[in-house]
Amino acid sequence: MRAGVAPRPLVRGPALTRAALVLGAGGALLLAALVVGIGLGSVSIAPDDVLRVLGHRLLGIGAPSGVSDAVETIVIDLRLPRVLGAMVVGAGLACAGTVFQAILRNPMADPYIIGTAAGASLGATIGIVLPLIVPALAIGAGSAWLGLGVVQLLAFGGGVGTVLIVIAIARSGGRLPSVTLLLTGYAVSSLLAAGVALLMFASGRALAAIFSWLMGSLAAVSWIDLAIAAPVVLGVFVALFARWRSLNLLLLGDGPAAHLGLDVGREKLRLTMLATLATSAAVAISGTIGFVGLVVPHLLRLAVGPDHRLLLPASVLLGAALLVMADLGARLAGGIPVGVVTAVVGAPFFLWLLRRSRRVSAPNSA
């Protein structure tokens, strides 16, 4: 055994200054993304005008901005819902990705991995195709319930329902083994993807609509979408953040987590459902946007460490900011799918990060 004992205090709480720095930077980045995301487009609006309009109209600060009504309309009615939509979707996906990477102990896990995307896609595809087959449905298709579209509702239900089925199949004796969950999710996803493919094949003139939904887009986000999705994502984040200790313990593996007092089966079930709610809410208003939910938690685990007390809020902030910027890029590039932007920008950066990082980038190195 070694002689020599470390003289300094051994247990520091979470390094508060560092946490404040990280979250402060994340918040600043998000604010910058908000202003730039609203300011840029076919009509450019100066940052101080954006801030003045937002301040006056949303917070009631300051005098009427003095900008023209047209500019106010662009800011508040056209661009703000879209930017907020990007924030909600980015935050929800990053949050869910963080959780799935922890409970599956798999660095390749993303929010869609256990079937959410396939279920939501099938739901949305049915929602798009159905009015064509049953014309009577087309009349009410625009606003089915609370002003939400049939497509959004079916996408949300499809995502949540699929995960419930996957869990029911994967669960055995109160346990929810990660490998079984992954494989079951994969198999069920494949089955549902076949359904999507079949519907696309038979869809005729709806093909473009289905395709555009599958690529993901924030162009059609409405205030009603936001009013439903934002509270879901926020609520899920709060509930997950409250379970930071469980998330940290699960990084040790199911057995050790149980020895440390965690009811592993039940806790994994809870966390999976929470992450699925956030994912489904995000997907319902935007379609399946890839890469954000995979890269953001991964990147931040390298940058700020694996402690979920910091990782989870940091992921939410960065995920939100990143998707706003990606969506801006998609708009400026002439309305290409935002998923293309997240992949084109994200993938090379991700590869560079992988090459550069000394530490193994997985939650564990096994």
Added chain:
Amino acid sequence: MTAVVEISGLEVSYEADALPRRVVLRGLDLTVEAGDFMALLGPNGSGKTTLLRAIAGTLRRDAGSVALFGRDLDAWSRVALARRVAVLPQSLVLPDGFRVSELVEMGRAPHATRWFGSSAEDAEAVERALADADALDLAERHADELSGGERQRVLVAMALAQQPELLLLDEPTLHLDIAHQASLLATVGRLRARRGLTVIAVLHDLNLAAAYAPRIAVLGAGRVAADGEPEAVLRPDLVREAFGVAVDEARTADGRRFLVPHAGSVVRNEPSARDGRITG
């Protein structure tokens, strides 16, 4: 005084598709008193790890009862159990990115009183666990920078941070060199005396077990085949019976017995007997 562990008629089997049900423990009885340091020996597949898991409550039993501290295992919640029983598992991949002190702090999870941070009591327990496991000098290191021996000390510290009364060790000396094996078991022995721990450790090295554990139990045929002081249990005839290998015995200068296998002397090698696979 109630026993720390009281097992009677324990039966555990594993289901395997297309194979007969594998019965590992068949009617095992065992009592472990407070302050015992018991080494659990037995051939591969004799159910040592299974028994440890049955005590830790992470296994489904077919029959029999397990009571810890005089209370049936089924009546314990996971948290209540984790406050009194710590397990050092055979394989634990430490997640990257945490400092050792943070990992050891995870051992405080069952005692957590604060929603967000840790209490002064937690800090004190972590520091004491690190000191007890001779891991104070590792506190600021990262998990992926540790050698095998250091890693094992960290795992011991994590378990000690739980402030358990019963410590279950599954092959704690695996992958350690002889010096680290000795120091780990010496540490455990010291802690038993200093903190009043009860220890059950799965070990493979008969001589190592005899040197450090005052009590040795040998599993065979799904039961405790032999149980007692090292001198009484590790006899060539019993070892031959339990492990199917002929050994010579010799004495150290201070009179302790040690056992050395006869070269080329495996007397019983049928897999069905050795791994306890019993049909039906």
